[in-house]
Amino acid sequence: MNFWQSFIGGVLPYVSIAILVLGLGYKVASWYNAPANLHWELFPYPRTLGGQLGELVTEVFTLRSLFHHNRKLWFPSLVMHWGIYLVVFWLFFLLVGAPFAIDLGIAGGVLALTGSCLLLLLRLFAAELRQISAPVEYLNLLFILLVALAALASGALSDFAFRSYFISLLTLKPHLPLPGSYLIFLLLLWLFMIYIPFTRMAHFAVKYFTYHKVKWGEME
Numbered sequence: 001m002n003f004w005q006s007f008i009g010g011v012l013p014y015v016s017i018a019i020l021v022l023g024l025g026y027k028v029a030s031w032y033n034a035p036a037n038l039h040w041e042l043f044p045y046p047r048t049l050g051g052q053l054g055e056l057v058t059e060v061f062t063l064r065s066l067f068h069h070n071r072k073l074w075f076p077s078l079v080m081h082w083g084i085y086l087v088v089f090w091l092f093f094l095l096v097g098a099p100f101a102i103d104l105g106i107a108g109g110v111l112a113l114t115g116s117c118l119l120l121l122l123r124l125f126a127a128e129l130r131q132i133s134a135p136v137e138y139l140n141l142l143f144i145l146l147v148a149l150a151a152l153a154s155g156a157l158s159d160f161a162f163r164s165y166f167i168s169l170l171t172l173k174p175h176l177p178l179p180g181s182y183l184i185f186l187l188l189l190w191l192f193m194i195y196i197p198f199t200r201m202a203h204f205a206v207k208y209f210t211y212h213k214v215k216w217g218e219m220e
């Protein structure tokens with residue numbers, strides 16, 4: 001077994017997961033310990049935990065705020081986000097052995113690729129968006145696009161046998177070697193996971209606090 005098989009398939013997964021978890025944990029702790037905003041009730045907001053969670057779930061799955069504030073970005077962003085959600089569902093259902101996981105994976109890969117490509121094109125060619133787009137936003141979209149493209153091109157999302165590799169990671173005995181195309185996909189995936197905590201993409205981990213502590217002014 002060569003170095004790249006061992007490193008990408010057997011070492012980097014644990015490094016990336018550790019950095020992702022620690023990085024997101026640090027973000028959550030920072031937001032939790034940050035001082036609360038001045039509580040000015042300028043608009044009604046849900047007071048119960050159920051209402052607040054419902055508001056968050058609605059925002060996560062519909063991107064309602066983006067719909068109201070930037071319609072041009074809303075649809076491709078929604079497509080990309082739903083692609084990412086479906087890939088996460090793919091991994092979960094793949095691990096539990098559900099055959100329909102393959103359909104979720106392929107659909108998720110296509111949506112993530114389509115959405116990220118559309119967003120990248122919009123930011124490149126729509127003058128009003130290009131003016132407000134920072135270089136890191138192009139990098140983020142390009143990263144997602146490449147991960148989705150590699151996932152689809154390698155066939156990993158449509159390979160139910162790929163389940164054995166992820167199961168082997170959980171048992172700390174990585175099942176190697178893997179096809180070369182899978183290694184490219186996995187390398188991009190692990191690097192993306194390492195990259196997330198250092199970017200605005202980590203917002204998903206602190207969504208509750210940005211709403212509860214900032215938008216709603218709770219948590220005194």
